[in-house]
Amino acid sequence: MDETTLSLHPILRKCWMKRGHQLRIPAPGQQKLHHIFGAYNWHTDQTIWTEADKKNTDSFIHFLEHFMASVNTDHPVVLVLDNASYHHSAGAEAALALCEEQGILVCWLPPYCSDLNPIERFWGFLKDWACANKLFASVFDLLASATICLHNQNNLLSDDRFLFLKT
Numbered sequence: 453m454d455e456t457t458l459s460l461h462p463i464l465r466k467c468w469m470k471r472g473h474q475l476r477i478p479a480p481g482q483q484k485l486h487h488i489f490g491a492y493n494w495h496t497d498q499t500i501w502t503e504a505d506k507k508n509t510d511s512f513i514h515f516l517e518h519f520m521a522s523v524n525t526d527h528p529v530v531l532v533l534d535n536a537s538y539h540h541s542a543g544a545e546a547a548l549a550l551c552e553e554q555g556i557l558v559c560w561l562p563p564y565c566s567d568l569n570p571i572e573r574f575w576g577f578l579k580d581w582a583c584a585n586k587l588f589a590s591v592f593d594l595l596a597s598a599t600i601c602l603h604n605q606n607n608l609l610s611d612d613r614f615l616f617l618k619t
Contacts, residue, residue, distance in 0.1 A: 453491040453531050454566070455507050456575040458583065458594050459519070460484045465584040477587055484591045488598065489515035491531070492571040497615050498606045499574065503595065509541040516547045534566045550562060558606045570616065577614040578602070 460480045478584045486511075489511060490501035504511035523529050531551060533539050538601045550556050561568050582601040588594040604610040 453468040454569055454571045455487055455489045458486045462587050463579050463584045467585055486591050486595055491519055492574050501602055509543045512538050512544055513547045525555045531556055532559045532569050534561050535563050574614050587590055
């Protein structure tokens with residue numbers, strides 16, 4: 453489980469271009485952000501997500517409520533969390549205690565080791581697929597592109613899915 457920030461400022465990635473011609477991506481005048489809270493299911497490669505205007509305790513608790521309503525606790529569920537400050541607030545700790553009462557194991561990553569969280573790789577894929585080298589007219593358009601990627605991830609027949617090599 454983790455959060456990512458989508459920005460109107462374009463994400464620049466390597467791309468092909470004609471020799472002697474440099475690709476130019478215009479930048480928006482006003483920076484605008486939107487956030488996605490998400491959890492990655494290691495077994496199905498699917499995601500559960502919510503959107504938020506801010507990354508804070510209230511948004512985190514809203515995601516946890518959505519997560520609890522979406523998962524089947526008949527099977528073991530492990531929620532891997534980094535050490536963001538809003539994960540350790542009093543409200544968040546209470547919500548996580550409710551998760552644990554429902555049989556969800558909360559696992560805290562060591563400080564500064566967020567790369568150990570599998571969803572970090574998915575966020576990279578999402579930004580490459582939905583946002584890289586593109587300028588969006590509005591946050592709504594940016595979010596629409598990211599939402600298509602999230603829906604593709606949950607469509608088992610889609611060719612545009614992020615899959616871990618599990619050997």
